Amino acid sequence: xxxxxxxxxxxxxxxxxxxxxxxxxxxxxxxxxxxxxxxxxxxxxxxxxxxxxxxxxxxxxxxxxxxxxxxxxxxxxxxxxxxxxxxxxxxxxxxxxxxxxxxxxxxxxxxxxxxxxxxxxxx
Numbered sequence: 001x002x003x004x005x006x007x008x009x010x011x012x013x014x015x016x017x018x019x020x021x022x023x024x025x026x027x028x029x030x031x032x033x034x035x036x037x038x039x040x041x042x043x044x045x046x047x048x049x050x051x052x053x054x055x056x057x058x059x060x061x062x063x064x065x066x067x068x069x070x071x072x073x074x075x076x077x078x079x080x081x082x083x084x085x086x087x088x089x090x091x092x093x094x095x096x097x098x099x100x101x102x103x104x105x106x107x108x109x110x111x112x113x114x115x116x117x118x119x120x121x122x123x
Contacts, residue, residue: 021095
């Protein structure tokens with residue numbers, strides 16, 4: 001599967017952005033999907049994940065209550081709605097797919113990655 005992330009940009013503190021992750025192929029519904037982010041000088045960290053049906057989601061503590069992950073199987077697209085953005089949310093955001101259905105928060109459990117989209121939150 002190929003993943004294409006988009007929707008990043010520059011936003012002020014308190015603003016919102018919606019990231020999209022378009023997947024190629026007809027097997028999108030069989031993957032666990034996740035969003036990760038990486039700030040300069042820091043390790044890549046888990047942001048949110050969603051199971052195949054979209055009925056189960058998980059979030060890091062730092063974004064819980066502000067971000068919402070979703071997926072539209074008909075459009076082969078996953079989304080990350082980000083509200084109440086903070087300067088510490090500034091990072092390169094990646095979407096990822098887990099075809100082995102391992103799940104979890106470790107980047108090593110995801111075997112397909114998009115190219116990343118930059119999110120910058122100004123104070």
